[in-house]
Amino acid sequence: MSSDEDAHLNPSLLGTKDYWDSLYDLELTNHADNPSDVGTIWFSDADCESRIYQYLTSDELSLPPTTTFLDLGTGNGHLLFSLLEEDDFLADGMVGVDYSQKSVDLARAIAAQTPGAEDVKFLRLDIIAESPELSVFGDRVADEEGFDVVLDKGTFDAISLSDGVVDDGTGRRVYEVYPERVARWVKPGSGILLVTSCNWTEEELVRKVVTQGSGLEFSGRIKYPEFTFGGKKGSAVCTVAFKRPQG
Ligand SMILES: C[S@@+](CC[C@H](N)C(=O)[O-])C[C@H]1O[C@@H](n2cnc3c(N)ncnc32)[C@H](O)[C@@H]1O
Numbered sequence: 155m156s157s158d159e160d161a162h163l164n165p166s167l168l169g170t171k172d173y174w175d176s177l178y179d180l181e182l183t184n185h186a187d188n189p190s191d192v193g194t195i196w197f198s199d200a201d202c203e204s205r206i207y208q209y210l211t212s213d214e215l216s217l218p219p220t221t222t223f224l225d226l227g228t229g230n231g232h233l234l235f236s237l238l239e240e241d242d243f244l245a246d247g248m249v250g251v252d253y254s255q256k257s258v259d260l261a262r263a264i265a266a267q268t269p270g271a272e273d274v275k276f277l278r279l280d281i282i283a284e285s286p287e288l289s290v291f292g293d294r295v296a297d298e299e300g301f302d303v304v305l306d307k308g309t310f311d312a313i314s315l316s317d318g319v320v321d322d323g324t325g326r327r328v329y330e331v332y333p334e335r336v337a338r339w340v341k342p343g344s345g346i347l348l349v350t351s352c353n354w355t356e357e358e359l360v361r362k363v364v365t366q367g368s369g370l371e372f373s374g375r376i377k378y379p380e381f382t383f384g385g386k387k388g389s390a391v392c393t394v395a396f397k398r399p400q401g
Contacts, residue, residue: 162314162327163353169315171253178256181230185263192264193230196308200378200391202350203236203307209348209376209393210303211242217302219243222294224301224339225250226281227309231261234305235271245271249291249301251279282313282320282328282335300341300398303348310362311353333368343400346373348393356392363396373397 167173181193195203210217221243225234228250237243250261261276275292289296314329322331340347347370351359360372376393 162329164315165317166315168312169317174252174254174312175256178229178254178260182256182260182263185260189267192232193260195232196229197350197352197391200389202391202393203233205376205378206233206305206307206348206350206393207237207240209374209395210237211240214374215346217243220247221302222247222298223249224291224304226304226306226336227312228252228261228276229257229308231264231271231274231276233307234274235264235268238268238270238274241270245273246292247294248274249295250274250276251281252276253278253280253283281309282318282331285335285338288339298341300339300345302341302345304336304340304345305348306336307350308352310349310359311351314353314362329362330365333363333365333370337368337370337398340370340396340398342398345398347396347398349396350376350391350393352391354392355388356394359392359394363394370396370398 184191185193219242223234228234229252231250234248234250238245252258255278258276258278265271265274279286288298295301310329310332313332316328318328320326320328320331336347349359349363354362356375364370364372374395378389378391380387380389
């Protein structure tokens with residue numbers, strides 16, 4: 155492995171909770187003034203949410219309406235609402251979590267005025283620091299081993315920009331424990347984790363998530379338009395699916 159493969163991202167404000175609390179505070183005020191203003195929709199220029207929807211409703215996956223979803227770092231909850239637009243999935247199987255209470259307040263306010271989305275559950279949860287039982291996510295998953303689909307759009311990116319270090323004596327940056335922390339919410343055997351990033355290339359994202367401790371394996375990718383720059387091909391955003399094999 156070259157040292158480049160081990161490189162951390164430089165910490166930035168987007169890796170701090172204060173940044174997200176102030177952003178959602180502002181977006182809550184804007185939404186209260188103008189209910190059609192739902193705030194930032196990350197990666198909308200890459201048409202990310204409709205690509206995720208197409209992937210999840212493809213014949214390859216053939217997910218039933220009862221599919222359960224956990225959206226990590228849900229922000230305004232827009233990704234979950236976008237999956238409800240065509241009536242393929244049921245809102246009561248969806249949970250969005252975020253460590254910013256203001257995000258949870260914003261997502262709940264939008265859900266309350268989005269027909270069909272009233273049953274989506276939003277909870278405040280720090281996905282790195284807290285390890286709740288599945289029952290906190292509600293009845294639909296309380297007796298299951300995990301969610302069918304765990305979504306992350308931009309949250310691993312934000313966590314990768316934190317300079318925080320885990321309190322287990324290993325000196326690891328918080329993003330390095332992300333794979334083992336989130337893997338436990340993916341249903342073994344059939345569940346998937348779908349991570350969308352603009353900070354890591356697809357190869358880097360796979361290397362960062364498929365670590366020894368996570369038990370996760372690469373299972374697929376969503377295609378985005380590619381550009382060539384300096385003789386190298388790439389895309390501005392990547393989405394990678396990971397599975398958690400049984401046992
Ligand atoms: C780039 S935003 C993406 C928001 C949303 N997923 C979207 O696509 O619009 C990153 C989100 O991750 C949340 N976040 C960062 N670290 C987190 C953590 N440790 N636990 C839960 N949420 C976190 C932030 O509050 C923020 O809402």
